[in-house]
Amino acid sequence: MKYQAVFSVEIDGTDITDRIKDILQSITTVDRAGVSADQATITIDDSAGNLIFPEKNALCRIGMGFLGKGIGTVFLGQVDEVRSRGGRGGKTIHITAKGFDTSGPVKQPQNRHFDELTVLEILQTAGAEAGITDIRVDPDLAALVREYEHMDNESFIAFGERLARAIGGTFKIRDNAAVMAKKN
Numbered sequence: 001m002k003y004q005a006v007f008s009v010e011i012d013g014t015d016i017t018d019r020i021k022d023i024l025q026s027i028t029t030v031d032r033a034g035v036s037a038d039q040a041t042i043t044i045d046d047s048a049g050n051l052i053f054p055e056k057n058a059l060c061r062i063g064m065g066f067l068g069k070g071i072g073t074v075f076l077g078q079v080d081e082v083r084s085r086g087g088r089g090g091k092t093i094h095i096t097a098k099g100f101d102t103s104g105p106v107k108q109p110q111n112r113h114f115d116e117l118t119v120l121e122i123l124q125t126a127g128a129e130a131g132i133t134d135i136r137v138d139p140d141l142a143a144l145v146r147e148y149e150h151m152d153n154e155s156f157i158a159f160g161e162r163l164a165r166a167i168g169g170t171f172k173i174r175d176n177a178a179v180m181a182k183k184n
Contacts, residue, residue, distance in 0.1 A: 008063035008071050009042065011054045011079070020044055025092065029062055029075040038099030038174060040075040046084065046091045053082045053093070060097040075099075076174060100173045105131045106156045113150040118142060119167065119180070122149055123160065127178050130156035134177035141169050141180055 007027055008017045025043040032038055040062055044051065054060070058079045065071035077099040085092050100106060110129055114122045120142035123135045144167055151159050157171075160178060164171035169180045 003066040003069065006065055006067050006071055008061075010059075010061040012058045027062060027064070029064075031074075032099075037102055038075060038077060040077065040097045042095040042097075044093045044095070046093045047086075049091060051093055053084075054079045054095060056080065056082075057101060060095075062097075100176070105129070106173060109153040109155055110151045110159070111153055113148065114146065115148055116145060117149075119144045119146060119163065122146060122163070123178060123180065126151060126156050126159055132156065132173065132176060132178045136177060137180045138169065138182050141167055141182060 007024075008015065009020065009027070010016065020042075023045040025045055027040070027042050029040045030038060040060065042062075056079055060075070060077055060079050061073060062075040063071040064074045075097070077097045078101055079095060080098045080102070081094075081096045083094045083096075085094065108130070110126060112126070112129075114125065117125075120135065120137045123137060127133065127135050146163075149163065154162070156178075157173060160171035160173075160180065163169075164180055168183055170183055171178070171180050173179075
């Protein structure tokens with residue numbers, strides 16, 4: 001039995017699947033671990049020249065699945081770049097989205113230290129400074145008390161990754177949430 005692949009695309013909460021289904025050329029999503037942002041690329045045939053480009057940082061949600069089996073979200077992030085290529089009679093639009101805003105406060109350096117705090121408390125404090133308030137930490141890792149931690153001109157992403165390595169976890173930011181889970 002063969003399955004027919006199906007997809008869905010939402011931009012800023014608006015489902016555009018039906019608008020692009022006949023002109024979609026490709027959708028690619030990459031789920032990356034750690035400090036690298038997840039990425040998605042949507043390529044659309046715009047030879048008619050009547051598509052409206054999404055705004056930078058617009059929320060982008062992509063779902064994939066099989067007809068009759070359902071669709072699950074495979075990417076959630078923000079539009080990073082929109083490019084148009086070609087000319088008369090042959091224009092394509094490439095929309096690139098990333099799992100988080102790589103030019104935003106999560107990449108800005110912080111200088112601070114933490115004394116006798118749990119991993120959850122540390123991430124909540126550093127995350128708030130980076131604009132991330134949704135912090136999810138595995139309960140076993142969240143309760144670990146760190147005698148001393150510091151951020152010396154270090155971004156929230158780099159700090160989260162370094163802390164995760166030190167305690168046997170993995171760290172990721174997706175959409176506007178930071179997640180620290182146990183390895184394996």
